[in-house]
Amino acid sequence: MLHTNTTRGWGIVIGTTLILLLMSASLVYGYTNTTWIDAYLALFDPTTSNKHLIIRDVRLPRALIAAFVGACLGVSGAIMQSITRNPLSSPSILGINAGASFFVVVGVVFLSVQSLQSYMWLSFAGATFAFLLVFILSSTGREGLTPLKLTLAGSAITALFTSFTQGLLVLNETALDQVLFWLAGSVANRPLELLFHALPYIIVALLIVFFRAKELNVLSIGDDVAVGLGQRTAWIKFTFGTCAVVLAGSAVAVAGPIGFVGIIIPHLIRSLVGLDHRWILPYSALGGAALLLIADIGSRYVLMPQELPVGVMTALIGVPFFIFVARRKLGI
Numbered sequence: 001m002l003h004t005n006t007t008r009g010w011g012i013v014i015g016t017t018l019i020l021l022l023m024s025a026s027l028v029y030g031y032t033n034t035t036w037i038d039a040y041l042a043l044f045d046p047t048t049s050n051k052h053l054i055i056r057d058v059r060l061p062r063a064l065i066a067a068f069v070g071a072c073l074g075v076s077g078a079i080m081q082s083i084t085r086n087p088l089s090s091p092s093i094l095g096i097n098a099g100a101s102f103f104v105v106v107g108v109v110f111l112s113v114q115s116l117q118s119y120m121w122l123s124f125a126g127a128t129f130a131f132l133l134v135f136i137l138s139s140t141g142r143e144g145l146t147p148l149k150l151t152l153a154g155s156a157i158t159a160l161f162t163s164f165t166q167g168l169l170v171l172n173e174t175a176l177d178q179v180l181f182w183l184a185g186s187v188a189n190r191p192l193e194l195l196f197h198a199l200p201y202i203i204v205a206l207l208i209v210f211f212r213a214k215e216l217n218v219l220s221i222g223d224d225v226a227v228g229l230g231q232r233t234a235w236i237k238f239t240f241g242t243c244a245v246v247l248a249g250s251a252v253a254v255a256g257p258i259g260f261v262g263i264i265i266p267h268l269i270r271s272l273v274g275l276d277h278r279w280i281l282p283y284s285a286l287g288g289a290a291l292l293l294i295a296d297i298g299s300r301y302v303l304m305p306q307e308l309p310v311g312v313m314t315a316l317i318g319v320p321f322f323i324f325v326a327r328r329k330l331g332i
Contacts, residue, residue, distance in 0.1 A: 008279050011272075015286035019067060022293040026063035027055050030300045031307075065195050065254055066187040066296045066310070067289040070261060072202060072251040074288020077262020078269070078280055079209060079244040082216050083237045084150050090262030091127075091248035094150070095157035097257035099130020100249060101183055102161040108179050109172050119182060120197055120253035126161075127249035131241070133157055185258040185311025187296055198250040205243040205250075209281055216240065216277040258311045260318020261288050267321075291317075 027039040034051050041047075042055035073091060080089035091097055103126025107113035113122065138153040165183075169176040181189070215236050251258065265287040266280065273279040295313040302308050 008273055008283075012282060012286070015283065015290070019286060019289050019293070022290060022297070023063040023067060026066065026293055026297055027059045029297055030054075030059065031305050061190065061192045061195075062187050062296065063293065064192065065190050066292045068195060068199070068202060069187060069251045069255045069258065070288035070290070070292030071206075071285035072247040072288070073258065073261040073292070074265040074269075074284035074286075075206065075209060075281055076244040076247040076251070077288075078266040078277075078284040079216070079240050079247075080262065081266050082277060082280075083219065083240050083244075086150050087267065088151055088263065089154075090260070091244075091252070092257065092259035092262065093158070094154035095130040095134050095161060096127045096245065096248045097252055097259060098158040098161035098165070099128075099133075100124075100126040100252040101257050102126055102165045103129070104182065105165050105168050105179060109168050117194070117197060119179075120194060123253035124246075124249045127252055128245055130157055130161060131245050135241070182256045184309035185256040185314075186309040187255050187292070188307065188310075190254060194254045198254055201246050202250050205246040206285070209240060209243050212239070213277040213281050217275070256311065258292070258314055260314045260321070261291055264318055264321050265291060 024036070024039060027042075028034055028036055032051065032054050034055060038051050039055050042052040043060075046052050046056055077090040080091070080094060081087055100123040103122040104113075104119050107118060107122045113119070134150065134153045134157050137157070138150040141149070169179075219236055248262070265284050269280050269283045269287055273283055292310065292314070295317065296310045299308040299310050299313045302313075
């Protein structure tokens with residue numbers, strides 16, 4: 001564990017360097033054989049050669065999108081686990097991915113939506129609606145919001161929206177062909193314009209949570225203690241919850257539903273830097289970006305020349321980790 005602020009600061013520098021190296025590796029490795037020199041020339045002295053076009057027009061957007069989407073998922077997962085005090089909370093568990101997917105499919109089937117930009121706004125709406133529904137359902141009753149009720153509500157809403165989505169796609173094969181590539185969760189073949197549309201929201205949300213991260217430290221002690229210290233717990237939860245939904249919704253809007261990054265990364269980061277959210281959140285951004293970049297690079301080699309969607313790769317990594325965390329939490 002990194003115990004001092006100095007070592008944690010150096011960790012940020014090392015992590016940022018690692019992200020840059022992974023992004024560079026994403027430019028180099030894949031089905032088309034290219035070298036590090038090819039990548040350098042494609043960026044700083046480009047020609048019209050096939051290798052340079054692939055690096056500049058295909059792999060560079062892919063690397064940038066993977067880094068930002070992974071950072072959004074890592075930070076949103078850390079926030080959700082903190083404000084709900086549930087170690088299994090994440091965008092995929094709390095119905096955000098399923099809600100976003102359902103709204104996109106509804107838009108395609110009933111509104112004949114075809115553009116990726118329209119997918120983005122539908123994803124935002126679906127992610128927000130699903131999270132609000134889960135939060136309301138898990139807050140009802142005498143005990144109020146509890147980690148168990150939140151997980152159960154999230155699982156139920158996820159199953160509900162997933163069933164509706166599958167039902168609509170079965171009844172409309174045209175819609176299935178149109179959105180299947182998006183529903184798989186992938187950073188490939190995504191135009192940079194999608195990321196540019198979502199980037200202002202991502203930056204604002206990240207700045208808010210980074211600068212106000214100290215409030216999560218007080219909230220993690222317990223609501224009663226936080227209220228006794230003069231904190232407005234409801235406002236804190238609303239602010240951070242909104243930012244988490246914006247980040248998760250942006251990730252889903254750009255890359256489709258990608259699971260398990262929001263579960264894996266916060267657990268690993270807390271074991272590395274402790275419980276101070278001033279460090280957990282930026283480290284989660286770096287960790288999420290690194291995990292998704294690694295998964296994306298690996299997805300190019302598993303079934304070469306075919307490629308696995310990166311969502312499949314994160315699931316292969318995340319399912320065993322999810323089971324391990326759940327068993328340890330329940331003591332079985």
